[in-house]
Amino acid sequence: MKKTDVIIIGAGPVGLFAVHQLGIKGLKAVVIDNLDKAGGQCIELYPDKPIYDIPAVPECTGEQLTTRLLEQIKPFKTDLFLNERVDEVYQEKDNWIVKTSSKKEFVASSIIIAGGVGSFEPRKLSLKQAESLEGKSIFYSVKNKEKFKNKNISIFGGGDSALDWALELSKFSKITLIHRRNEFRGAQHTLSEIKKLEKKGKISIKTPCQIESLDSEKKLKSITIKFDNGKLEKIPTDTILGFFGLIMKLGPIAEWGLNMDKKTIQVNSENFETNKKGIFAAGDICSYPGKLKLILSGFHEVALASVECFKRARPNEKYKFEFTTSSKTIQGRLGKK
Numbered sequence: 253m254k255k256t257d258v259i260i261i262g263a264g265p266v267g268l269f270a271v272h273q274l275g276i277k278g279l280k281a282v283v284i285d286n287l288d289k290a291g292g293q294c295i296e297l298y299p300d301k302p303i304y305d306i307p308a309v310p311e312c313t314g315e316q317l318t319t320r321l322l323e324q325i326k327p328f329k330t331d332l333f334l335n336e337r338v339d340e341v342y343q344e345k346d347n348w349i350v351k352t353s354s355k356k357e358f359v360a361s362s363i364i365i366a367g368g369v370g371s372f373e374p375r376k377l378s379l380k381q382a383e384s385l386e387g388k389s390i391f392y393s394v395k396n397k398e399k400f401k402n403k404n405i406s407i408f409g410g411g412d413s414a415l416d417w418a419l420e421l422s423k424f425s426k427i428t429l430i431h432r433r434n435e436f437r438g439a440q441h442t443l444s445e446i447k448k449l450e451k452k453g454k455i456s457i458k459t460p461c462q463i464e465s466l467d468s469e470k471k472l473k474s475i476t477i478k479f480d481n482g483k484l485e486k487i488p489t490d491t492i493l494g495f496f497g498l499i500m501k502l503g504p505i506a507e508w509g510l511n512m513d514k515k516t517i518q519v520n521s522e523n524f525e526t527n528k529k530g531i532f533a534a535g536d537i538c539s540y541p542g543k544l545k546l547i548l549s550g551f552h553e554v555a556l557a558s559v560e561c562f563k564r565a566r567p568n569e570k571y572k573f574e575f576t577t578s579s580k581t582i583q584g585r586l587g588k589k
Contacts, residue, residue, distance in 0.1 A: 253357040254331075256280045257559075257565040260364045261338050262294020266550030267366035267533035268321040273558035275328035277494030277564055282358055283330060284350070285367075286337040291318035292368050300397045302326050302417055303544055317547075341508050341531075346564075348530055362561040364554060365505065365517065365526075365533040375496035381466045389472035390492045397421065404488050406430055407476055408463065412438040415446060417493060422449055428456045428487055430463070430477060458485070505537075513539050523560040524553045530564055532557040 258274050260267045263285035275282045288293055294303070294314030302311050312320070333356065339364065340351040350358045374392035376382065382390055394417055395399065403425045407418050410431040415438035418429045429446065436443050449455040464478040467486075475489045511518040511527040516539040519525060524532050524540075534553035536545050543549070562571050 253349075253359055254282065256282050256358060256360050258282075258362045258364060258561050259284065259348065259358050259360045260366055261285075262365065262367035262535070263287070263290040263332055263334065263535075264293060264366060264368050264535065265294055265317055265321055265547050266368075266554055267292070267364070268318070269551050270326060270364050270366055270534065270554035270558065271325040271330045272321075273555050274561060275325065277558060277562045279558070279562060280328075281330055282333060282360075283402065284333045284336050284338055284352060284358075286335065286353075288335050290322060290332060290334070291315070294318055296393065298474045299395055301394070301413075301420075301447075303547070305548060306419075307548060328351060328553070338505075343528075343530075346530075361530060361564040363531045364557055364561070365531065365537060366535045366550070366554065367505065368536050370550060374494070377463065377492070377494055377496075379466055381468055384494075385466070385468060385472055389468070389490060390494065392494050392496075394421075394493065400425055400493075403491045404428075405491045405493060406487055406489040407493045407495070409497075410436045410438065411495060411497070412442070414438065414493075414495040415442040417495070418455060419449070421493075422446075422455050425491075427454070427488070428458060428463060430458045432460055432462050458487075461485075488518055522556070524557040525560060532560070 257279040258281040260270050260281050260283045263283045267283055271281050271283060287296060291314060295318055299315040300313055302313060303317060304311055306312060306317060336356065338350055339353050342349050347359050347361055348363050350363065359400045377390065378394060387529060397420065400421050401424045405421055405425050406428045407414050408430050410433060414429065415436060418427050419442055419504050421427055438529040448453055450457055460476060461477045462482060463480040464476045466472060467474040472490055474486050476484055476486050478484055506512065509528065515535040517526055517537055519533050521540045524534050524538060526533055534557055535550035538553065559571060
């Protein structure tokens with residue numbers, strides 16, 4: 253059994269920043285994530301997609317943000333346990349015990365759940381032929397946009413992911429944007445840009461319709477879509493990108509006795525503690541009045557949660573707030589002179 257100060261569940265941006273906030277307070281942490289790499293949704297769903305709401309960083313991709321956060325926490329030499337699902341959590345006196353899917357055990361005075369929206373997987377095409385083409389001609393995320401150059405791409409979806417990738421990939425591929433409704437849910441600015449490209453013949457928009465069939469043998473040649481009025485249309489397609497949303501699965505978290513609000517965990521906004529003393533939740537998985545699902549909100553949440561974690565891990569020490577610019581103690585921990 254590995255003893256530490258704090259167990260962080262989730263290696264996305266919020267979980268990684270929690271390592272930093274705990275580390276500058278002198279606390280040790282371990283990070284557990286069921287994905288095979290750090291970065292959470294940023295890496296799994298949009299590693300190449302620009303992010304614009306990180307303070308002082310005008311633009312960065314999900315991959316770049318993850319890389320920078322990992323660089324930031326290097327001084328703390330934190331162990332990341334990837335491909336591990338937390339199966340069991342229980343209390344023993346003032347500590348929490350965590351058991352994982354590979355039978356590893358951890359003990360700490362605090363747990364921070366920074367698991368995004370829990371385990372997730374993309375909603376997929378329901379057509380029988382689709383499964384055999386997955387990863388070859390049919391994709392549900394873009395991990396390397398270079399692989400989508402000079403293609404006939406049919407993009408399905410009406411949200412930000414569909415619109416953003418239609419705009420981005422139209423720079424070097426022929427794009428057909430297909431949605432089951434006439435109205436799109438994505439950002440109005442992006443949609444306006446797409447409409448401009450439609451007038452120039454660089455993007456084709458098809459609504460309201462859904463996919464009817466695939467024309468494929470060893471590889472995809474075309475698709476047939478069906479409009480709401482019953483009309484069928486065949487579209488030359490060698491690549492499909494489907495952004496139908498995600499199926500969210502909380503998994504074992506739902507059985508830990510936490511106050512749940514639909515698929516989120518209720519916390520107080522003073523220190524982001526749940527109804528269980530010593531268990532905190534931050535990022536998309538937590539809810540409270542005024543909650544905004546932004547990465548920067550998650551950063552704020554773990555910053556405050558880390559203070560309470562310090563008090564639990566060091567009950568005989570008084571917590572002293574210090575600015576990182578002036579604290580010699582903090583700079584010493586980061587190897588600065």
